[in-house]
Amino acid sequence: MTLFSTRGLVKQFGRLRATDEVSIxxxxxxxxxxxxxxxxxxxxxxxxxxxxxxxxxGSIVLDGVDLTRMPPHKRVRAGLSRCFQVTNLFKGASVRSNLMLAVQSHRGSSFVPLGRRDGEAELAERAAALAARVGLGGELDRIAGSLPHGAQRQLDVALALxxxxxxxxxxxxMAGMGPDESARMVELIQQLRRDMAILLIEHDMDAVFRLADRVSVLVYGKVLASGTAEQIKSHPEVQAVYLGSEAVA
Ligand SMILES: Nc1ncnc2c1ncn2[C@@H]1O[C@H](COP(=O)(O)OP(=O)(O)OP(=O)(O)O)[C@@H](O)[C@H]1O
Ligand SMILES: [Mg+2]
Structure with missing residues (x-):
């Protein structure tokens, strides 16, 4: 069964074809x-x-809905959410406020203005649940920008959730994370996959091979190979082009 697919996706930057008929x-x-x-x-x-x-x-389809020409916010409403590598955080605001604003921004017609007590209490409850889900349940009052880098990444994931x-x-x-922070992110992704599908772009091969059911290898805008971690590790062209023999040991 397929939840999400791209078919023959193309992006041209002048003479450079950065995405060349990508189907995943x-x-x-x-x-x-x-x-x-x-x-x-x-x-x-x-x-x-x-x-x-x-x-x-080309085309992009999620759960039977064609997203190809939808603006970003409609794609989010259709069920596609991304992390922004921390740049999306209000660093001067608390973890709770960041999450309340994120929840509120996805509320559409049931929009509740901040300042109305009943609405705020419900948003705060949702915010607390999201924080707990990414392991930040004890940090609700912390100013987002004062969290360590790894925790800011976890908050970024919660915003997407x-x-x-x-x-x-x-x-x-996992970019810029130490080993402990990476391990925590791997654990978080393992938990999240119970409830959703995940498209993961990552340079940390340990994490990739631990987490991924399938790996697709992109080279010069084209999918060179797609398969299980084992298949990709032993794929001769992939080894030659990208991994190098020691990186997959
Ligand atoms: N807005 C743009 N205008 C022109 N060329 C671009 C633009 N964005 C990316 N490119 C080019 O497209 C190619 C693919 O870039 P992209 O950033 O998607 O690669 P990447 O796989 O994410 O690389 P990295 O691992 O360094 O993050 C590169 O040659 C890049 O220079
Ligand atoms: Mg990149």
């Missing part, structure tokens, strides 16, 4: 990892999928 599929509750060398087109693909960039060709996604896009969630 993600099954429900699957962690699908996307790897590839610098400049392979991973972030471009994430931007096409989330709608930050318009596609020049406020939209209640069917597919979560994670662009290098």
């Amino acid at each position: 599929e993600v099954a429900p509750n699957e962690v699908h990892a996307l790897i590839g060398p610098n400049g392979a087109g991973k972030s471009t693909l994430v931007n096409l999928i989330s709608g930050m960039l318009p596609a020049d060709g 406020a939209a209640d996604p069917k597919l979560l896009l994670l662009d290098e969630p």
Whole structure:
């Protein structure tokens, strides 16, 4: 069964084809990892999928709904949510306020103005539940910018979860993390996959091979190979182009 797919997706930057007929599929509750060398087109693909960039060709479908020409906020409403690598946080506001604002922004017609007590109490409750879900239940009153880097990343994930996604896009969630923080993020992703599918872009191969059901390798904008972690580790072209023999040991 397929929850999410791209078909023949194309993005052209002048003469450079940064995304060259990319077709990938993600099954429900699957962690699908996307790897590839610098400049392979991973972030471009994430931007096409989330709608930050318009596609020049191909299609994007989530749960039977064609997202290809939808603006980003409608894609979020359709069930596609992404993390923004911490840049989305209000660093001077508390963890609770960040989460309350995120919940409120996804409320559509049941929008409750902040300041109305009953509404605020409910938002605060949702915020607390989201914080607990990513392991920040004890940090609700902390100013977001004062959290360690790893915890800010966890908060960023919680903001994405406020939209209640069917597919979560994670662009290098472990970047800049120490080993303990990475281990915590791996654990968090393992928990989240029970409730959603995850498209994971990550340079940390240990994490990728631990988490991913399937791995797709992007090189020069094209999918070079797609398969299980084992298949990808032993794929001769992948080893030659990208991994190098020691990186997969
Ligand atoms: N807005 C843009 N305009 C022109 N060229 C771009 C633009 N964005 C990306 N590119 C080019 O497209 C190619 C793919 O870039 P992209 O950032 O998607 O790669 P990446 O796989 O995410 O790399 P990294 O691992 O370094 O993050 C690169 O050659 C890059 O220079
Ligand atoms: Mg990138």
